[in-house]
Amino acid sequence: MIRPLWIEVNLKQLSRNLKAIRKHLKPGVKVVATIKQSAYGHGLIPVARELSSQGIDSFGVGSIEEAIALREDGFGGSILVLSAVLDKYAGFFIRYKVTPSVVDIKFISKLNKEASKIDEVVPVHIEMDTGMGRLGFACRNVSSLAGQLKRFKNIKIEGVYTHFPVADSDPDFTNYQINSFNKFIKELDKEGITPDFRHCANSTGLINYPKAHFNMVRPGLILYGVTPDLAVQADVKPVLSLKSKVIFIKKVKKGTSIGYGRIFFSKCPGYIATVAVGYADGYPWSLSNCSRVIINGSFLNIAGRVCMDHIMVDAGKSKVSVGDDVILIGSYKNLKITAEDLAQLSGTIPYEIVSRLSLKIPRIYKS
Numbered sequence: 008m009i010r011p012l013w014i015e016v017n018l019k020q021l022s023r024n025l026k027a028i029r030k031h032l033k034p035g036v037k038v039v040a041t042i043k044q045s046a047y048g049h050g051l052i053p054v055a056r057e058l059s060s061q062g063i064d065s066f067g068v069g070s071i072e073e074a075i076a077l078r079e080d081g082f083g084g085s086i087l088v089l090s091a092v093l094d095k096y097a098g099f100f101i102r103y104k105v106t107p108s109v110v111d112i113k114f115i116s117k118l119n120k121e122a123s124k125i126d127e128v129v130p131v132h133i134e135m136d137t138g139m140g141r142l143g144f145a146c147r148n149v150s151s152l153a154g155q156l157k158r159f160k161n162i163k164i165e166g167v168y169t170h171f172p173v174a175d176s177d178p179d180f181t182n183y184q185i186n187s188f189n190k191f192i193k194e195l196d197k198e199g200i201t202p203d204f205r206h207c208a209n210s211t212g213l214i215n216y217p218k219a220h221f222n223m224v225r226p227g228l229i230l231y232g233v234t235p236d237l238a239v240q241a242d243v244k245p246v247l248s249l250k251s252k253v254i255f256i257k258k259v260k261k262g263t264s265i266g267y268g269r270i271f272f273s274k275c276p277g278y279i280a281t282v283a284v285g286y287a288d289g290y291p292w293s294l295s296n297c298s299r300v301i302i303n304g305s306f307l308n309i310a311g312r313v314c315m316d317h318i319m320v321d322a323g324k325s326k327v328s329v330g331d332d333v334i335l336i337g338s339y340k341n342l343k344i345t346a347e348d349l350a351q352l353s354g355t356i357p358y359e360i361v362s363r364l365s366l367k368i369p370r371i372y373k374s
């Protein structure tokens with residue numbers, strides 16, 4: 008690493024977060040650790056290995072590619088793909104023993120056909136759309152759905168699940184979804200289908216809706232110690248820090264403009280430090296002129312626009328030198344900058360801040 012930009016991932020903290028999450032659950036409730044999109048930017052394999060060492064029950068991934076990467080790394084447990092896959096790729100689920108989310112009949116019938124060729128029974132989870140509007144079957148006409156599902160002799164309906172769009176902001180709608188899901192499970196049971204696993208809780212659902220736990224939960228963001236919303240109170244701490252170094256420093260007169268667009272002018276004579284991070288690394292351009300960093304134990308503001316691979320920092324009169332560490336996300340003593348802070352300043356959600364950190368940035372894993 009010659010360009011000084013790196014991510015530190017604290018795997019011990021990841022395990023501590025998992026422990027804290029498990030405290031919310033009744034004994035026997037299984038955890039699907041959601042590690043889609045390279046574990047929300049933290050790195051798929053190291054995160055998966057750490058969580059496996061803590062006896063995680065199952066992984067939720069975003070693509071068959073991520074599932075295959077876990078298999079190739081030697082993970083033998085259950086993997087659920089939390090998305091739809093085109094039916095021509097159904098065979099991959101059988102070859103790699105990965106569990107699909109079934110959201111339409113065409114896919115499951117292709118999967119059944121492939122499985123019947125080799126005389127196997129393939130487990131699947133059925134996704135129900137109770138109000139997310141993204142993927143899944145509608146809860147109407149359960150007996151017709153059940154009738155269709157029962158035709159597939161080489162499929163085991165191992166799980167059924169749904170997803171919340173507003174668990175952080177709308178209890179009425181979320182409760183309505185939980186009720187619809189409960190009703191659906193009962194009707195399905197009457198039709199003779201009783202899946203082993205029933206689940207709907209993402210991070211917010213898990214923390215704020217104990218009755219949404221059923222017998223499986225799917226936390227993502229809180230595993231990484233980031234909270235989706237202020238209303239979500241979990242005893243977790245950030246796993247990831249983003250760090251760089253000062254690569255250039257200059258003395259400026261009062262009134263010197265800094266960076267593209269000339270939107271920043273120094274308010275007094277002092278120092279401007281240039282730091283090796285930019286929007287191409289996933290540090291949002293919308294933090295231009297409005298975020299801050301930690302250098303040598305002080306907060307310093309960003310001066311002007313975020314460039315593709317640099318930012319400038321208003322060091323004022325403080326002693327800053329080339330080579331000094333810069334904390335972009337992370338903490339130093341009692342100072343901290345969180346993904347939630349950057350999300351708020353840049354008008355996005357913490358999920359986007361962590362998951363868009365470029366995969367080219369070296370990750371350093373501490374255990």
Ligand SMILES: *Cc1c(COP(=O)(O)O)cnc(C)c1O
Nearest residue numbers: 041089170209210225226227228
């Ligand atoms: C991403 C995702 C989750 C995890 O959500 P968090 O808010 O990160 O906890 C759970 N379930 C599904 C279907 C998802 O897509």
